[in-house]
Amino acid sequence: MVARLTDGLREESLAALPAWSYEPGRDAITRRFLFTDFTEAFAFMTRVALIAEKADHHPEWSNVWNRVDILLTTHDAGGLSTRDLQLAAAIDALVKA
Amino acid sequence: MVARLTDGLREESLAALPAWSYEPGRDAITRRFLFTDFTEAFAFMTRVALIAEKADHHPEWSNVWNRVDILLTTHDAGGLSTRDLQLAAAIDALVKA
Numbered sequence: 001m002v003a004r005l006t007d008g009l010r011e012e013s014l015a016a017l018p019a020w021s022y023e024p025g026r027d028a029i030t031r032r033f034l035f036t037d038f039t040e041a042f043a044f045m046t047r048v049a050l051i052a053e054k055a056d057h058h059p060e061w062s063n064v065w066n067r068v069d070i071l072l073t074t075h076d077a078g079g080l081s082t083r084d085l086q087l088a089a090a091i092d093a094l095v096k097a
Numbered sequence: 098m099v100a101r102l103t104d105g106l107r108e109e110s111l112a113a114l115p116a117w118s119y120e121p122g123r124d125a126i127t128r129r130f131l132f133t134d135f136t137e138a139f140a141f142m143t144r145v146a147l148i149a150e151k152a153d154h155h156p157e158w159s160n161v162w163n164r165v166d167i168l169l170t171t172h173d174a175g176g177l178s179t180r181d182l183q184l185a186a187a188i189d190a191l192v193k194a
Binding site for chain 1: 135136139142143146149150155156157158159160161162
């Protein structure tokens with residue numbers, strides 16, 4: 001069972017994920033990704049899906065054509081946990097690569 | 098350019114898509130799909146993505162683990178068109194098969 005991050009640890013950790021926004025209402029982080037078209041967006045989603053399944057930690061996400069919105073939180077922990085930070089970093093690595 | 102359905106034609110057409118709900122505010126149709134787990138949900142999404150790309154008509158959709166919510170409307174037509182009805186029927190065929 002993974003624990004929800006303390007406020008101090010969360011602030012420190014999110015400094016390393018500047019592209020993500022913190023949503024206090026959900027104790028979650030979100031990021032919007034924009035691509036050239038649907039095939040680029042869905043290719044990205046497929047890579048994220050494989051990472052998420054391997055980590056057994058899944059995003060809440062939506063897609064409209066070239067746009068993908070991802071929200072990460074840990075339902076079992078009742079908020080943001082280290083699992084979200086790890087998944088966010090792995091997703092960031094996909095678009096940086 | 099595809100035209101928005103008239104009220105009469107829309108009501109008649111939606112009778113053939115009983116699993117879909119009409120959303121007047123968006124002039125759109127929506128359906129929720131539930132699967133065993135994330136891999137089943139994402140496998141379904143991948144099949145829908147290929148159909149959508151081939152039809153050059155894409156859904157607004159979201160996924161949370163085993164759940165996929167799909168909304169169909171035609172932005173170019175300012176509402177529901179025959180393209181949405183065709184895509185809805187093709188998606189229905191995936192889960193019936």
